[in-house]
Amino acid sequence: MPRVLPMRRSLLLSTLTWWGILQESSGQVLRQLVRRTTLDYNVPRLYAHVVVDQQQIYAQVDTGSPELTVIWKDWYEHVTRPGSCTTLQMGCYTCPKGCDSRPTIKITYGFKEVSVFPWQGSVQLGDTVVGKLGFGVIKGQKPPPPSRNAANILGLSPDASKLPSVLTQLYGQSKVSSPTFALYLSRPSAGSFESSGELLLGGGDDTLYVKPLRFVRFSKPADLLIDTGTNFVLVPSKYIDSLLRSIQAEASKTAGRTVKFTFAPASKVYLFDCADAAFLPTITFALGAVGEVQLTMDHAAYYHNLMNQCYIDIVPAEDNDWVLPDKTLYGNYLEFQPQNARLGIAKLK
Incomplete structure (x- = not known):
């Protein structure tokens, strides 16, 4: 499907701290x-x-x-x-x-x-x-x-x-004062993928997130896209093996033993023991020209439990774009400002 909201990216499997400016939202929302x-x-x-x-x-x-x-x-x-x-x-x-x-x-x-x-x-x-x-x-x-x-x-x-x-x-129609919109989802409870949140049309709400709100500009060509209409994390083929190895290594390190991923040819996904889900690491995307803005993806955002069969929701992309799904919103506040060609990112309170 057509996608928007492109951003430059680099990928880290670590926790980063960045500082920046706050964008206040006003008007009808x-x-x-x-x-x-x-x-x-x-x-x-x-x-x-x-x-x-x-x-x-x-x-x-x-x-x-x-x-x-x-x-x-x-x-x-x-x-x-x-x-x-x-x-x-x-x-x-x-x-x-x-x-x-x-x-x-x-x-x-x-x-x-x-x-x-x-x-x-x-x-x-x-x-x-x-x-x-x-x-x-x-x-x-x-x-x-x-x-x-x-x-x-x-x-x-x-x-x-x-x-x-x-x-x-x-x-x-002047029903809202701005083309800005924002989305967030609360963190799901352990073992669940259901979550509630809000769509804000016409602006944002600075009481919802941990300040400051950090901005990354949209870019062309795009490296990373946010598409809430998809369920999977799409990764360029040349990166997917190294990413999965890194996730497996971090999970094994946390567990103190080997966490095994097994490829299922029929479904073309990697399966793992659901008991090991808690050991999966947080993925942090460092966005912007020099990686100055972080977007963290909780482990619940890239795996799924279907009738007690767990698999990694990371699959090869058809092109060179990274595509992040709706679950990226877990615990995150994203404020889209198409009129300013930028996206604001913060952790949800």
Whole structure:
């Protein structure tokens, strides 16, 4: 899927301390609760509860795409089965007075292409109802469900398609005072991957994090991308073996014995004993021109426990980009300022 928020990076397996300036946020900010949890398809995702034309849906929060898109009930039940929307926890959308589905916009999300038609309606974000907001209604997908799962998407990246982003529209309607947005997730309890937090639209909140807020500028070409629409840490192929060896060595050092990683050819991931999860190290990314800003990734952000089978969520990237997933937010506060081409990073209080 298209991704934004690029930054220069270097990688460290250590704890660093840096100093910098504080960016104060002011003006109107819309606060939307988010939760990383499992709804449909037994895959944990970062969700926001959104009300569209008085219809409740759960949308995946995605910094890697700009659009708000919702599943059209007529289409989904046609390609799956009648009544299937009643069991889809994410929810489906119905045009209150009928739809004009003739216009078509194509959007690529990872390994699927969706066809949407542009629509407008009322959208509630948190406690705020916006009377007129544009979004896309999904009327087709290649490959279709169940080959590829359908999803409602709340995109946050700067506009890069024919559908303006929610934040662009909110800013254009003076519903918020800035194109800035912020995200955070609390640290999950031991052994859990579920976590709650907030999406702040139109600014940030300096009471949430340990000051100072440190900034790193977006860069082109990019070395590192933050994409909350993905579950895996994507690493360039030339680095992945050395990274996994370093993680294994640090885990073994902490455990006082060898922590074994075993490659599973079928799933193409490394398995390990779930009892060793607590020994996995924190990964620290040193960002900026000279590595002056740190972003730490807790071990819970790069492994997964599926029915008591644990595996490392680090896989080869298709290109030379490092891509960090939604779990990067665990214990972190990230403030995205596209208008200033920079990202603020701090530890959550």
